[in-house]
Amino acid sequence: MSFTKEFKLLLKARYPLLYIPTTEEERLEYTIRSCIQLYSSRAIYCWDFVDGYTGNPNDNGFATKNPLQALELIEKLTPDNPAIFLLKDFNLFLNDISVSRKLKNLVKILRNQTKTIVIIGSDLTIPDSIKEIVTVVNFQLPQTSEIRKELLRVQESLGYPIPNESIENLVSCCQGLSLERIRRVLSKIIATYKEINVESIDLIFKEKKQIISQTQILEFYPTNQKISDIGGLENLKKWLKRRSGALSKRAEDYGLPSPRGLLLVGVQGTGKSLTAKAIANDWGLPLLRLDVGKLFGGIIGESESKMRQMIQLSEAISPCVLWIDEIDKAFSGMESKGDSGTTSRVLATFITWLSEKKSSVFVVATANNIYSLPPEILRKGRFDEIFFIGLPNQQEKELIFKVHLSRIRPKSWQNYDIPLLSEKANKFSGAEIEESIVEAMHIAFSENREFTTDDIVKSIGQFVPLAYTNKEKMDALEEWAIAGKVRLASNL
Numbered sequence: 001m002s003f004t005k006e007f008k009l010l011l012k013a014r015y016p017l018l019y020i021p022t023t024e025e026e027r028l029e030y031t032i033r034s035c036i037q038l039y040s041s042r043a044i045y046c047w048d049f050v051d052g053y054t055g056n057p058n059d060n061g062f063a064t065k066n067p068l069q070a071l072e073l074i075e076k077l078t079p080d081n082p083a084i085f086l087l088k089d090f091n092l093f094l095n096d097i098s099v100s101r102k103l104k105n106l107v108k109i110l111r112n113q114t115k116t117i118v119i120i121g122s123d124l125t126i127p128d129s130i131k132e133i134v135t136v137v138n139f140q141l142p143q144t145s146e147i148r149k150e151l152l153r154v155q156e157s158l159g160y161p162i163p164n165e166s167i168e169n170l171v172s173c174c175q176g177l178s179l180e181r182i183r184r185v186l187s188k189i190i191a192t193y194k195e196i197n198v199e200s201i202d203l204i205f206k207e208k209k210q211i212i213s214q215t216q217i218l219e220f221y222p223t224n225q226k227i228s229d230i231g232g233l234e235n236l237k238k239w240l241k242r243r244s245g246a247l248s249k250r251a252e253d254y255g256l257p258s259p260r261g262l263l264l265v266g267v268q269g270t271g272k273s274l275t276a277k278a279i280a281n282d283w284g285l286p287l288l289r290l291d292v293g294k295l296f297g298g299i300i301g302e303s304e305s306k307m308r309q310m311i312q313l314s315e316a317i318s319p320c321v322l323w324i325d326e327i328d329k330a331f332s333g334m335e336s337k338g339d340s341g342t343t344s345r346v347l348a349t350f351i352t353w354l355s356e357k358k359s360s361v362f363v364v365a366t367a368n369n370i371y372s373l374p375p376e377i378l379r380k381g382r383f384d385e386i387f388f389i390g391l392p393n394q395q396e397k398e399l400i401f402k403v404h405l406s407r408i409r410p411k412s413w414q415n416y417d418i419p420l421l422s423e424k425a426n427k428f429s430g431a432e433i434e435e436s437i438v439e440a441m442h443i444a445f446s447e448n449r450e451f452t453t454d455d456i457v458k459s460i461g462q463f464v465p466l467a468y469t470n471k472e473k474m475d476a477l478e479e480w481a482i483a484g485k486v487r488l489a490s491n492l
Contacts, residue, residue, distance in 0.1 A: 003137070017117045018136075021122065024178050070090075087117065089442060147171045261383055264365070269430055292327065392430060395432065420455065426465075
């Protein structure tokens with residue numbers, strides 16, 4: 001349901017107190033005024049802490065720097081005077097006992113009147129004392145039709161036509177930006193290129209990267225890895241190849257539902273993170289990385305708000321790949337966490353979205369310890385598939401050595417005895433194989449010569465792989481995978 005339809009319905013149902021979390025005050029006010037002109041005849045009163053009520057001749061400047069007085073005006077107006085009260089940044093005063101108490105008293109009165117209080121705030125923070133009387137309404141970022149309208153307006157002001165193909169590409173790229181940011185980036189484009197064209201897309205992506213960085217929980221992650229850079233994992237590669245076009249417009253027209261994503265489970269250094277990067281690069285999609293460590297804030301309700309923000313941003317930027325690294329660390333030991341249920345609520349928000357999402361966001365979650373994950377995540381319907389990535393077998397080790405050596409020494413990699421190296425690297429992960437090559441290079445570089453097979457063999461002999469230092473944990477994980485709980489990324 002669109003915002004205008006939902007807002008109209010709530011007004012008709014006489015909901016007394018609405019809360020709209022958004023940073024787009026100007027656009028929201030314009031949308032509400034347009035909605036009122038079309039569907040209702042209510043007066044609109046706007047209040048902020050600095051200027052009080054504005055735009056109303058009888059009450060201009062009233063309740064300046066006094067939020068409690070702002071509520072008193074609502075009570076004083078005659079009951080038969082239909083009105084909407086837009087209280088900007090009013091969420092900052094909700095923890096005040098006098099303000100929350102006044103809101104409760106007002107709600108009782110307004111149920112029988114055609115008056116509605118609308119709280120506008122950049123963050124969704126509602127004290128427990130008033131949660132029962134508040135209705136949250138989501139104000140979506142500009143949709144394609146609104147973005148297209150803005151581009152056409154700019155086109156008209158410039159006085160020259162923009163090709164339809166360029167407009168559609170720009171509309172797609174601008175998704176995820178607020179209308180104010182779209183206007184700013186278009187001004188920057190015009191100042192840089194003197195026109196709006198396909199080359200402008202780079203500036204739009206830079207604006208998106210800035211927004212993502214400001215969230216402090218999501219980041220644009222550069223990708224130059226390819227699926228071909230991954231040694232082995234043939235089962236996983238085949239699965240990914242079949243879904244390489246599943247997020248395209250052609251797939252949508254075909255009727256294919258957007259894939260949810262996959263969960264990669266395995267020991268450290270086996271290529272889980274590399275796979276996430278390679279998927280984004282091969283599919284030609286932006287890669288967003290979620291920092292689970294920064295997801296949980298200290299203020300009550302902040303973590304839930306960050307999760308909702310993450311979902312909103314990733315959906316707005318879709319199609320994209322959302323990489324959640326080490327998801328097991330975020331939701332491990334929920335029963336023992338003394339966080340008043342914050343972790344459980346964040347998890348509930350995440351898995352509900354994962355199960356019900358319709359957007360083209362492909363989630364790639366990685367986990368080192370399957371036993372730390374809550375069973376809710378592992379249930380069918382959360383991810384399209386769960387793959388186990390174990391230690392590479394002999395053939396896969398040869399492929400891994402080939403990938404790394406051909407990248408480092410593209411002209412002479414065949415001079416190395418790869419079968420011997422693979423045999424020597426017993427119980428080595430992909431990351432440990434790469435590290436052994438790097439160590440061999442250090443040995444040879446210090447002696448001012450080219451590194452050889454013997455150098456790598458010597459380096460391998462100095463390594464104690466994780467398979468030996470953490471043997472019990474790794475054996476248990478492999479037994480769990482072989483028991484048929486998940487699909488194997490490699491052939492045994």
